[in-house]
Each structure stands twice: as structure tokens, then as C-alpha cells.
Amino acid sequence: MKGNNDMRRPLVAGNWKMNGTQEGVIELIDGIKSGLDGINVEVLVCPPAIFIGLVGARLEGSKVKLGAQNICQQPESGAFTGELSAAMLTEFGCRYAIIGHSERRHVYGESDKLIAERVAAAVAGNVTPIFCIGELLEERENGTTEQVIAQQLDAVLNLDNGIVLLKETVLAYEPVWAIGTGKTASPEQAQAVHAFIRSHLAKQDEALAAGIKILYGGSVNAANAEKLFGMPDIDGGLIGGASLKVNDFLAVCKAAG
Ligand code: PEP
Secondary structure, X not given: OHHHOHHHOOEEEEEOOOOOOHHHHHHHHHHHHHHOOOOOOEEEEEOOHHHHHHHHHHHOOOOOEEEEOOOOOOOOOOOOOOOOOHHHHHHOOOOEEEEOOHHHHHOOOOOHHHHHHHHHHHHHOOOEEEEEEOOOHXXXXXXXXXXXXXXXXXXXXXXXXXXXXXXXXXXXXXOHHHOOOOOOOOHXXXXXXXXXXXXXXXXXXXXXXXXXXXXXXXXXXXXXXHHHHOOOOOOEEEEOHHHHOHHHHHHHHHHHO
């Protein structure tokens, strides 16, 4: 385990985004299930919400875990059109939710404050947040990557129970310029930010910093996964495009093992 820490067992999470048909989803999940023998990592799939029930039923008895692509900041029922609560997700076996993905931040305008509320609601409802953070290209180019990452982290860290929440959270560092673009951060670039994240958290709580799982995301594929996952502070990946093809996703899972 990274840092001799059992909590940091590698995790590979597939973010299927808004892709798939009933037939395609069944083919994908059956292919993933049947190819995982001998691959010793945690595997998670996050289908579009409409397929959560279908995929959950197909995953019964399998080690593959189920997640959602977002979660409402309100844990129970209410007037939140278009949203899904933690209670709804857990009823269908969803124990993870991606929160603060760059597409939610930049296409739908979700703020740091809203994202922090979503993280809190997930933890309160027994759903593990996959809390995404990452800088835009212009922020990297003007040298403010660490400032941006710190601000995104602080939105949760500075809540009254921020440290407790982050102890129940998986982080995903996803440089926005690398998502879906085919441009990956080099292993060294990714490692530098992951190390910064741990050092930032360590100022508040060393155990949190050492134990938190931090995934890398951004054009991870079968060819680049092994080097990225070999870096000391990278504990697996959040995978978009390559999670939609059985063989590519299995190769990435294997690289994490
Ligand atoms: C993502 O959507 O989180 C992602 C990392 O996508 P891709 O792997 O396609 O860059």
C-alpha cells in the first residue's frame, strides 16, 4: 500500500458521463466484471443516473462498486428538481458520488460553497464523496495552480467538521486542461500537485494528509496509467473516456494493481 497505509488501497473509478444505452451499459458492465479476475484493486463505476438501477442489479454479488456522478446538497427528499439525494442513491446500492467534477463547476457553474455542501450531505448520508479539484490551463500558465487547489480544498476543510468530512472522502486531482483532451499531466506534474495537496492538508491534520486517497484524472489510458499510478502520492485514477471501453478500462485497472 502507498505509504504503508491500508486506506490508500488503489481505486480506479470510471466516470461514464452522459454516455450509453441500456444495451451498451449491460455489455460494458458484464465485460468489466468478467475481466477483473486477478486484478487486485478497488473498482468503481459511475453510470448516468438513469442506469444506476440497471447497473446495480447487474453488479449484485460482484466486487465492482457503484457510484453516482453527483449528489444533492439536501440529504433527504425535497423540492430540488433534477437532483438525487444520498437516501435515493444508497437505496440503489450507490455508495460513492463524484462531486465537483470540472464539468459541473465550469459548464453548470457549481461553486466551491455548493460543492462543499454536497460533500457534507454525501458523508451525512453514508455516501463517499469523490471530491474533484483541479486548475484551468490559464491558471497553470499563470502559476496559480497551488492557490486554486488550496482554495477548492479549503471550501471543505474550513467547514466546522471539515477534517472529519475529508477523512470520509476520496480526492481526485483533475487538471481541467487534461480532461477529455488527450493531454495528460506528466507523472511528475501530477505527483507535484498530489504532494502539494497532502502538504496543504497536513497543516491541519497529519493523519488526514497521510491517509487520504488521492486519485489522478485527466486522459488516463492503458499507455500512460502505469507511470502515473507508480508515483508515490497517486492512489489510482478517475477515468473518463477509457472507462467506456472494456479492454481499455481493464488495462487501466491492471496498471493500478
Ligand atoms: C473525467 O471525466 O473525470 C476524466 C478524467 O475524463 P478523461 O479520462 O476522458 O480525461
